[in-house]
Amino acid sequence: MLARLAYGECTVGELAKPFAMSGPAVSKHLKVLERAGLIARGRDAQSRPCRLRATPIKKVAEWANDYRQFWDASYERLDAYLNHLMSEEPDDGAAR
Amino acid sequence: MALPGEAPVARGHRTIYSTPSDRELVITRTFDAPRSVVWTAFTDPKHLPNWHTGPEGFTMPVCEIDLRPGGIWHYVWRNPKGREFGATGTYREVDPPNRIVHVTSVNGEEQTNTTTFTEENGRTTVTVSILCASKASRDRGLPYAKVGTESNYARLDAYLASKS
Numbered sequence: 001m002l003a004r005l006a007y008g009e010c011t012v013g014e015l016a017k018p019f020a021m022s023g024p025a026v027s028k029h030l031k032v033l034e035r036a037g038l039i040a041r042g043r044d045a046q047s048r049p050c051r052l053r054a055t056p057i058k059k060v061a062e063w064a065n066d067y068r069q070f071w072d073a074s075y076e077r078l079d080a081y082l083n084h085l086m087s088e089e090p091d092d093g094a095a096r
Numbered sequence: 097m098a099l100p101g102e103a104p105v106a107r108g109h110r111t112i113y114s115t116p117s118d119r120e121l122v123i124t125r126t127f128d129a130p131r132s133v134v135w136t137a138f139t140d141p142k143h144l145p146n147w148h149t150g151p152e153g154f155t156m157p158v159c160e161i162d163l164r165p166g167g168i169w170h171y172v173w174r175n176p177k178g179r180e181f182g183a184t185g186t187y188r189e190v191d192p193p194n195r196i197v198h199v200t201s202v203n204g205e206e207q208t209n210t211t212t213f214t215e216e217n218g219r220t221t222v223t224v225s226i227l228c229a230s231k232a233s234r235d236r237g238l239p240y241a242k243v244g245t246e247s248n249y250a251r252l253d254a255y256l257a258s259k260s
Contacts, residue, residue: 066237070150
């Protein structure tokens with residue numbers, strides 16, 4: 001959804017289209033993103049169009065480098081590690 | 097039809113950092129794996145040291161996890177020069193495979209970490225929300241700042257060594 005919003009403002013319907021999610025599930029997900037300050041939603045009661053909020057993300061950059069150093073590197077490693085876990089299932093007990 | 101923004105996804109997703117309030121940092125990331133596997137990678141002491149080590153060259157020689165409300169976790173990281181630093185916390189909520197809440201003490205100030213796992217089309221999104229006692233303690237970045245700082249020093253050491 002964030003990837004779609006990077007291309008500009010759109011409605012909830014447009015956002016939900018590629019996903020096999022129920023209306024309430026989409027609304028719930030959007031609420032999480034809105035609360036996290038990642039998106040902003042319009043006042044139009046019918047469509048409440050969504051857009052990315054670039055400012056908080058940019059503001060974070062100044063002081064969050066310590067967190068980034070740790071989490072960016074760890075998560076990059078986890079991508080590969082998850083592939084490894086999935087290929088080893090089920091005999092190493094990873095799926096417990 | 098695939099959206100243009102979805103194309104780079106196969107090479108790993110972006111980690112998104114946001115600040116819903118002055119005392120919080122929220123770290124969101126999607127992984128191309130089902131939730132059961134991601135949950136295991138985050139909670140099993142057999143798996144965590146294989147990835148939860150921050151910058152290159154760090155290891156995690158101690159990883160103890162007693163995954164239940166009231167249970168304790170204890171991690172120790174070791175930098176490339178052999179220096180160690182640890183972190184300890186207590187689980188408040190454990191709801192597999194959805195949610196973990198734990199508290200840790202950073203320089204005498206309480207920090208509450210909430211991790212949620214949601215699955216959508218076989219992909220799992222993990223949200224780590226770090227709630228600090230104050231804006232100042234959040235902005236200091238502890239305990240991860242130590243890893244970052246140590247890593248910077250390690251890099252500086254390597255750089256200086258290459259120059260001499």
